Amino acid sequence: MFFIVLPFLLLVFVFSYLPLLGWVTAFYDYKPALGLGGSEFVGWMWFEILVSSETQLKQIGQVMANTLAMSFLGIATSLLPVFFAMLLNEVRAKWFRNAVQTLTTLPNFISWVLVYMIAFSLFSTSGLVNTTLHDWGLITVPMKFLDTDQHVWLTMLAWSLWKGLGWGAIMYLAAIAGIDQSLYESARIDGANRFQLMRYITFPMLMPTYVVLLVLSIANILNNGMEQYYVFQNAFNREHIQVLDLYVYNVGLTGNSLSLATVLSMLKSLVSLALLLAANAIAKRARGSSII
Amino acid sequence: MTATDTGPRLRHARGDIPFALINYAGFLLFALVCGYPFYYLIINSVSANDISALGDVRLWPVGLHLSNYEQILGLPGLTGSMLVSIARTVIGTGTTVLASAFLGFMFTQERLKNRSLWYRFIIFTMYFNAGLIPVYITIHTLGLTNNFWVYILPAIVQPFNIILVKTYVESLPQSLQEAAEIDGAGIVTIFFRIILPNMTPILATVAIFSAVAQWNSFQDTLLYVTDQKLYPLQYTLYTYLNQANSLAQAAQNAQGDLGSIASAATSQTPTSIRMTVAVIVVLPIIFVYPLFQRYFVKGIMLGAVKG
Structure with a gap:
């Protein structure tokens, strides 16, 4: 029995557990061409470099600020899909509801490269927005929406919402469909109006789902992913767009130090794991069941 | 009133x-x-x-x-890219659907020794990974950089899909499998003849999720591939x-x-x-x-x- 699942367990081992061995490169001056055997053992050198120089510290500080800012902006807007679902549920015309759902979830299924492509065609200096504003005589010089260091965090948040809001609402719409209708009926007989039904029945019934997702997003506070930030990054916005995941990539694969990037990777994984375990413990205490 | x-x-x-x-x-x-x-x-x-x-x-x-x-x-390169995209979508989806179906089913089988241990072994990877660079070094060491299979192999076992399939199989009536066992069918026969045909709805979900992920994937190329043909x-x-x-x-x-x-x-x-x-x-x-x-x-x- 065990032997027929073994190949799959091996795949998991190779791609998810074996890389843990790669953590030792944090203690070497790793050069891929030389392999680990040919690379020099340097002990804690990379860790010291990380905290010793003023510029390095400042850079890491900025990266952490970006990472936390993006995560907290995401958490601060995490109720939007709940409201989206509650309001869409109030729309009586079924065809309209379906059309809205299809159109607003579509962006979730395209890649970040395409999102950037869309951003470029709409907001570049020769894009739709600039040419339209120019034709209407509102501006004479094209506005720089993409090649700028202004409002980077908010722009990134806006694109995340554009891509994810409709899809994020789907789960809540499903949850609303599962609410016991007799709750609404008895509330209506008691004279509750539409807003009271939303406020006192729908919203509280969505909270358990919301809290689980919220706890998970707190555990994922360091994991913004890098694709979005990678495609939107340019020479102008680099300082404020570099989140931890992107920074690790930039240091390790476009910069020159795989070892330094490994140190960052490793610290990030450990902190993330600790956050997840903490979040799980809190969830366990609060609602009696774990989230992982 | x-x-x-x-x-x-x-x-x-x-x-x-x-x-x-x-x-x-x-x-x-x-x-x-x-x-x-x-x-x-x-x-x-x-x-x-x-x-x-x-x-x-x-x-x-x-x-x-x-x-x-x-x-x-x-x-230059566009038709080749189309073929790569189609190939990785078809092969990647096919393998992950089969693997998810099989593993999701196996983890409901009490005959699989230590099944909850192995199940957790897989699910844990959903929440924890060694990090971008250590994974890169591993893939590099395995010779999978500039290799088509780097698009396929790491994506075969998907914890989330396995959860979906396992939950689904648990909702199927037990009697299906019991009847086949009485007739003397082995585990592989039961999977292919009895369980698999009854899993179509959930497998469609898994297939469509993984097809979209494969079609949209960008980061693995950025990290592991420099050969334009791929x-x-x-x-x-x-x-x-x-x-x-x-x-x-x-x-x-x-x-x-x-x-x-x-x-x-x-x-x-x-x-x-x-x-x-x-x-x-x-x-x-x-x-x-x-x-x-x-x-x-x-x-x-x-x-x-x-x-």
Whole structure:
């Protein structure tokens, strides 16, 4: 029995557990061409470099600020899909509801490269927005929406919402469909109006789902992913767009130090794991069941 | 209750009508914001290239023509990229569907020793990974960089899919399998003959999720592949974004070589190249998505039940 699942367990081992061995490169001056055997053992050198120089510290500080800012902006807007679902549920015309759902979830299924492509065609200096504003005589010089260091965090948040809001609402719409209708009926007989039904029945019934997702997003506070930030990054916005995941990539694969990037990777994984375990413990205490 | 008030459902609060109006208008606006960019790409890819380059195509196509699509297919590397994208989508989806089905089923079998241990061994990887660079070093050491299988092998076992399938198999009636066991069927026979045919709805969900993920994947190419022959469409689109100017020149030259005089309306501009390739990349999603929407919804609901 065990032997027929073994190949799959091996795949998991190779791609998810074996890389843990790669953590030792944090203690070497790793050069891929030389392999680990040919690379020099340097002990804690990379860790010291990380905290010793003023510029390095400042850079890491900025990266952490970006990472936390993006995560907290995401958490601060995490109720939007709940409201989206509650309001869409109030729309009586079924065809309209379906059309809205299809159109607003579509962006979730395209890649970040395409999102950037869309951003470029709409907001570049020769894009739709600039040419339209120019034709209407509102501006004479094209506005720089993409090649700028202004409002980077908010722009990134806006694109995340554009891509994810409709899809994020789907789960809540499903949850609303599962609410016991007799709750609404008895509330209506008691004279509750539409807003009271939303406020006192729908919203509280969505909270358990919301809290689980919220706890998970707190555990994922360091994991913004890098694709979005990678495609939107340019020479102008680099300082404020570099989140931890992107920074690790930039240091390790476009910069020159795989070892330094490994140190960052490793610290990030450990902190993330600790956050997840903490979040799980809190969830366990609060609602009696774990989230992982 | 008055005579006009025929039941609780029809009770209207003051402010209901303005609320409904604002609500509809709000959703209409957001739906437009989400949908219009796709429409914008499409109308620009079929409009006269000199006009679209000025950003003057906004509401409907101007100077309709389809020659962009013919010319774009002649761009260096594009047909190859299409094949890579199709190959990784088909092979990647096929393998992960089979693996998820099989593992999801096996983890419901009490005969599998230590099954909860192995199940957790897999699920844990959903929450924890060694990090970008250690994974890169491992893949590099295994010789999987610049190798087509780097798109397939790491993606075969997907914890989330296994959870979905396992939950689904647990909801199937036990008697199905028991009857087959009495007839002396082995575990592999039971899986292929009894369980697999009964799993179609959940496998459709898994298939569509993984097909979209494979089609959209960009990061694995960025990290592990430098060989242009292995670039999928997403990555090629990204490189086109950065080199659209020189490509437009190349396309114009190619036209000149053929001896035809390229008119301003059909000769390639950076804008036309970007838009047309983007449409080629996004069209499969636009066509497939509405057809399979219910499977996506079902998938995310099942996932939510599990939390």
